Amino acid sequence: MPQLAFANSFWESYDSLEKPVKAGVRKAMQKFQLLSVPELHADKGLHLESVQNAQDTRMRTIRINDFWRGVVLAPDDGSDVFLLVNVVRHDDAYTWAAKRLYTTNSATRALEVRNVVALEHLTPALEKAAAVADSLLFAKYSDGVLRELGIDDQVLRAVRTIVDEAQLKAFETLLPEDQCEVLQYLAEGFGPDEVYRDVVAVRRPVDAGPDPDESLAVAIANTTSRITLVSGPEELTDILEKPFTAWRVFLHPSQRRVAYRVSYGGPVQITGGPGTGKTVAALHRVKHLLSRSPDTRVLLTTYTNALVSSLRENLSLLVDDDQALLGRVDVTTVNAYAHGVVTHLDGRAPSPVNDRDERQLWQRVVKQLGLPWTEQFLAQEYRNVVLAQDLRTADSYRSALRRGRGSALPSARRGQLWSAVELFESILRAQKVTTHLKVCARAADLLAGSAPTHDHVVVDEAQDLHPAQWRVLRGAVAAGADDLFITGDPHQRIYDSKVSLGSLGISVTGRTHRLRINYRSTEEILVWSTGVLSPVSVDDLGGEGSDTLAGYRSLLHGRRPHVNGYGSEQAEVAALVERVEDWIAQGIRPSEIGVCARFNVLLDKAYGKLAAAGVPVVRVRDNPGPDQDGVRLATMHAMKGLEFRCVAVLGVTAGAVPFAREVTPASVDALQRDADLLRERCLLFVACTRAREALSVTWSGSASSFVPRPDQLADETI
Numbered sequence: 161m162p163q164l165a166f167a168n169s170f171w172e173s174y175d176s177l178e179k180p181v182k183a184g185v186r187k188a189m190q191k192f193q194l195l196s197v198p199e200l201h202a203d204k205g206l207h208l209e210s211v212q213n214a215q216d217t218r219m220r221t222i223r224i225n226d227f228w229r230g231v232v233l234a235p236d237d238g239s240d241v242f243l244l245v246n247v248v249r250h251d252d253a254y255t256w257a258a259k260r261l262y263t264t265n266s267a268t269r270a271l272e273v274r275n276v277v278a279l280e281h282l283t284p285a286l287e288k289a290a291a292v293a294d295s296l297l298f299a300k301y302s303d304g305v306l307r308e309l310g311i312d313d314q315v316l317r318a319v320r321t322i323v324d325e326a327q328l329k330a331f332e333t334l335l336p337e338d339q340c341e342v343l344q345y346l347a348e349g350f351g352p353d354e355v356y357r358d359v360v361a362v363r364r365p366v367d368a369g370p371d372p373d374e375s376l377a378v379a380i381a382n383t384t385s386r387i388t389l390v391s392g393p394e395e396l397t398d399i400l401e402k403p404f405t406a407w408r409v410f411l412h413p414s415q416r417r418v419a420y421r422v423s424y425g426g427p428v429q430i431t432g433g434p435g436t437g438k439t440v441a442a443l444h445r446v447k448h449l450l451s452r453s454p455d456t457r458v459l460l461t462t463y464t465n466a467l468v469s470s471l472r473e474n475l476s477l478l479v480d481d482d483q484a485l486l487g488r489v490d491v492t493t494v495n496a497y498a499h500g501v502v503t504h505l506d507g508r509a510p511s512p513v514n515d516r517d518e519r520q521l522w523q524r525v526v527k528q529l530g531l532p533w534t535e536q537f538l539a540q541e542y543r544n545v546v547l548a549q550d551l552r553t554a555d556s557y558r559s560a561l562r563r564g565r566g567s568a569l570p571s572a573r574r575g576q577l578w579s580a581v582e583l584f585e586s587i588l589r590a591q592k593v594t595t596h597l598k599v600c601a602r603a604a605d606l607l608a609g610s611a612p613t614h615d616h617v618v619v620d621e622a623q624d625l626h627p628a629q630w631r632v633l634r635g636a637v638a639a640g641a642d643d644l645f646i647t648g649d650p651h652q653r654i655y656d657s658k659v660s661l662g663s664l665g666i667s668v669t670g671r672t673h674r675l676r677i678n679y680r681s682t683e684e685i686l687v688w689s690t691g692v693l694s695p696v697s698v699d700d701l702g703g704e705g706s707d708t709l710a711g712y713r714s715l716l717h718g719r720r721p722h723v724n725g726y727g728s729e730q731a732e733v734a735a736l737v738e739r740v741e742d743w744i745a746q747g748i749r750p751s752e753i754g755v756c757a758r759f760n761v762l763l764d765k766a767y768g769k770l771a772a773a774g775v776p777v778v779r780v781r782d783n784p785g786p787d788q789d790g791v792r793l794a795t796m797h798a799m800k801g802l803e804f805r806c807v808a809v810l811g812v813t814a815g816a817v818p819f820a821r822e823v824t825p826a827s828v829d830a831l832q833r834d835a836d837l838l839r840e841r842c843l844l845f846v847a848c849t850r851a852r853e854a855l856s857v858t859w860s861g862s863a864s865s866f867v868p869r870p871d872q873l874a875d876e877t878i
């Protein structure tokens with residue numbers, strides 16, 4: 161019996177097919193499970209036929225129905241795996257198939273595909289232009305070096321014509337995948353050794369022999385990041401009937417390497433820009449950890465309740481709803497976990513106040529003691545120094561290094577400030593309430609005196625955790641191998657937390673990894689959004705240095721973001737309604753559209769106008785389930801971790817982004833002011849990077865200074 165495999169190009173086309181065509185695909189695929197190879201060739205219904213003038217003699221098409229054909233790569237070397245590569249409209253199928261050539265990469269040994277006709281056609285003319293060009297992008301790499309990295313003759317010829325990154329980009333859809341990735345890394349300035357390590361070594365089978373020309377079946381088996389092999393009829397039905405979620409099956413080698421490494425000696429940190437699949441890597445790690453032993457317990461944390469729900473759903477998808485496995489994972493926010501620990505071990509549930517009440521309490525303290533500071537300053541000092549360093553006495557506060565604070569506090573002043581802390585805490589006690597961070601501090605104390613609750617902790621959205629929350633996580637698991645798996649992006653820090661992981665007993669030295677390929681947004685959206693952050697640098701996740709987005713890119717392309725100012729808020733909202741209606745008219749479901757703003761006031765207006773135009777709308781804070789219809793409305797903060805096909809960011813005005821009230825005046829604390837401004841900038845970055853295909857950024861009056869000017873952006877977005 162033959163075997164069947166599916167290429168990622170197939171899934172891209174399959175997902176958008178109409179139901180009857182999908183049924184036709186399923187019927188055709190079943191034949192590959194039932195018939196022998198000669199029977200397949202003879203089957204009238206399947207009509208497996210070769211393609212005229214095909215560059216790859218193994219190309220065949222099969223009949224799906226009168227209008228659609230499947231494109232299949234059939235083995236001609238005695239091996240028996242058929243690869244379904246695409247489903248294309250009847251008339252286009254033959255031309256599509258005729259131009260493609262599948263080859264085995266000499267370095268990675270994976271199967272790759274190129275548009276061989278386009279490459280042959282373009283190269284000679286480009287060679288002429290290259291002969292008189294001032295410089296060539298890959299001139300400093302010898303043929304030998306490039307060949308070591310898997311570049312073959314035809315690609316090498318094309319490579320020698322490339323003058324700049326824009327030309328490389330134009331080649332991207334034509335080049336074989338692994339070779340293209342090698343070239344992209346080299347173009348980004350990574351050295352050949354790094355590229356070998358990150359692109360080749362992670363794919364190359366450990367037992368790769370000297371001969372790269374093995375059978376098609378072997379090459380297919382080597383291509384796990386782009387091809388799925390189906391083992392039997394049940395698996396076939398299963399994967400063709402469920403909505404295909406590529407992330408469950410195809411991991412980039414860099415994702416697979418971090419998620420499925422058998423064991424780490426201690427805490428491990430995975431960073432990467434928005435949409436690089438950090439959450440996906442965290443979910444696969446949980447799956448791996450669960451498989452290690454039948455009674456392992458895993459704590460999986462994220463930042464908001466909305467993200468907890470989506471993590472639960474996705475984990476359930478990943479482990480095929482296996483309740484025995486799911487029963488061994490606690491998915492929660494750190495605050496909710498800490499609350500549970502305190503309730504359980506103290507025997508009563510704490511009552512944390514919300515941020516607004518906490519501010520009011522500080523106001524009361526300022527008034528009562530006649531202090532020279534604002535309530536904002538005190539709240540920040542309490543959060544960023546006292547709770548961050550877990551200072552419990554006046555003496556420890558007096559001698560503490562106030563890292564990140566820009567205002568000097570001499571000893572006498574510190575005494576005065578400490579009396580404010582004491583008064584604040586005594587009011588909390590008198591009212592029998594507490595704060596979320598104090599619940600965390602209590603939980604960490606309790607955990608220190610009891611057994612760890614879990615065998616492994618996996619932390620997603622780690623960038624915003626406060627040291628008090630890290631202490632809880634540290635206490636949830638015994639220090640040692642595979643204790644903490646941490647994913648986060650310091651460019652998406654939108655709350656005021658500074659941490660030094662090392663000082664909290666979480667040393668990731670030698671165990672840090674970075675993901676660079678964005679699977680969510682188009683390159684056009686990424687380039688624009690990274691322009692928001694380009695004037696600044698951010699601290700890394702562990703608080704030991706700075707982080708960068710070098711090498712961060714997307715393989716997807718689309719339209720440039722729509723960026724526009726309006727004369728009034730009314731005009732801006734009216735334009736939003738039109739835009740949303742336009743997206744819906746293009747076939748985008750309302751639930752695939754996200755609309756966000758800095759404040760609820762503007763969202764309320766957008767809600768009213770959209771609803772009045774007959775567009776279904778829901779608020780993200782009302783936790784709509786995945787099946788609930790309606791455009792999603794959320795504040796920028798609530799957009800964290802979410803994604804939508806289309807995103808409109810409203811109200812990006814000079815007065816709202818940054819929001820002056822959230823920015824500490826320089827006269828109060830200059831360092832805090834810088835941190836606040838950075839946080840506001842990151843907030844806009846987070847909001848914009850939620851978009852998959854279309855992004856609109858608008859304002860009324862004057863634009864936020866964070867909106868990149870055209871001259872601050874790379875060429876292709878202008």
Ligand SMILES: Nc1ncnc2c1ncn2[C@@H]1O[C@H](COP(=O)(O)OP(=O)(O)OP(=O)(O)O)[C@@H](O)[C@H]1O
Nearest residue numbers: 406407410411412434435436437438439440679801
């Ligand atoms: N290997 C993959 N193949 C296909 N799609 C993927 C892959 N990895 C991630 N994705 C998709 O890319 C999108 C972003 O992934 P994910 O949410 O894990 O990124 P992230 O790095 O956690 O993002 P953010 O930091 O912005 O929250 C999701 O739609 C996810 O399904």
